Amino acid sequence: MSTFITKEGVDIYYKDWGKGPVVVFSHGWPLDADSWESQMFHLASNGCRCIAHDRRGHGRSSQPWDGNDMDHYADDLAQLLDHLDVKDATLFGFSTGGGEVARYIGRHGTKRVKKAGLISAVPPLMIKTEANPGGLPIKVFDDIRADFVANRSQLFIDIPSGPFFGYNRPGAKPSQGVINAWWMQGMLGGHKNTYDSIKAFSETDFTQDLKTFDVPTLIIHGDDDQIVPIDASGRASAKLIKNSQLIVYEGAPHGITDTHKERLNADLLAFVKS
Template sequence: MAIFTTKENVELYYKDWGKGPVVVFCHGWPLNADSWESQMYHLADNGFRCIAHDRRGHGRSSQPWDGNDMDHYADDLAQLLNHLDVKDIVIFGFSTGGGEVARYIGRHGTKRVKKAGLISAVPPLMVKTDANPGGLPVSVFDGIRAGLIANRSQLFLDIPSGPFFGYNRPGAKPSQGVINAWWMQGMMGGHKNTHDSIKAFSETDFTEDLKKFDVPTIIIHGDDDQIVPIDAAARSSAKLIKDAKLVVYPGAPHGITDTHKDQLNADLLAFAKS
């Protein structure tokens, strides 16, 4: 196991697979680095060095009581990349991880970054506000918090069994293995950490962070994403990031790293190679 300890004494678990140009992956809520395994395997098998960490409070990393917010997530990532001294990286963020990537670039710039990708990502802002009328009502996130407190094990079965992978759509063919893997990753996370992270991914405004992107950026999103609706997310982000390339997967749900993994693997590899 590879463990890096931050200045705040938070232990971050990370995977480091393969050799070649570096690709970094940032995972979604309440998951961990395992959620990227298909993409990491594919790119590492095609000549890239793939790195993915478990965010603080998630997976095999420490579960600090405080600091479960985007600024800390971004600063933890910065310390890890500095420790590994990787340069000219391609960095991909899925869902909450897309917010982590955005805040990392917003706070630390692109001196180590060659290209970036936002996959089913939460930026620029998930929650509905006067300035963001297309967002989701805060009651949606209050409901997730209530479910987490009431019975988080059941919540972590209900989300992947339904909207996350689009298994609640007519004609869908749920995979119990995919559901179980999602549940397992969620339950590995800290209770307090995953609770706090709901506020972090839903209420953080990444607008100014996205304006600081100055590297080639790809945005990939399914247009049937029931978790992070495409209009308030990908299509809005594409307007804020200069020359961003928006790729829409027709009919695809939120969890495209699994449901559309062959297509996504090919697209990420092509982008990394370009």
């Protein structure tokens, strides 16, 4: 496997496909780089070099007890790009990965970055606060943590079987294969790592990170996203990021990398090539 070791001694797995303009993908919770495979296959088949890693504690990367937070995630990503000496990259982050991209730019700037994309992404802030009244109550995440501890495997069936892909909506046609793939990726992740990551993706405030963006940024979000509601995320991010473009997928759920992959593949490729 392709791996590198961070300064903290964490083994990070990554895949590196194709040749051409560099596109780097950061995945969602509790998944791994495989969740981007449809987009990576399409872009690599159309003249791009596609790189994706398994976040620390997820997938095939090692499972450190500590450091399961956005600062460490961003620093691991920075070390990966340094390791591969990536230049003029387009960074795409899905859901939690969007937070990773935002914190990376906030902490490390855009010296290696040409463009950015936030796909169904968690920024600016998921949790409800006085300054963020449109966010979700802390109870939502406390309930996820309780279900996680009680039966992580069942939770990782229930989420993709229901709100993640919109399979709980009338007329939806669930794909058992997509559900199984989500469960498999989730269960590969470390128990402590994916538990800690719930706090990382829900309580980290990326507002100041987004204000530092100085590259063209594409924001894509479904307006029926039950996991990361669009008003407090995609639409709010578009107001904070200069030179951003928001594309709303009408009626689309959170997991558009699978449910709307043909449209998403085309939109991402067009943005990279523009």
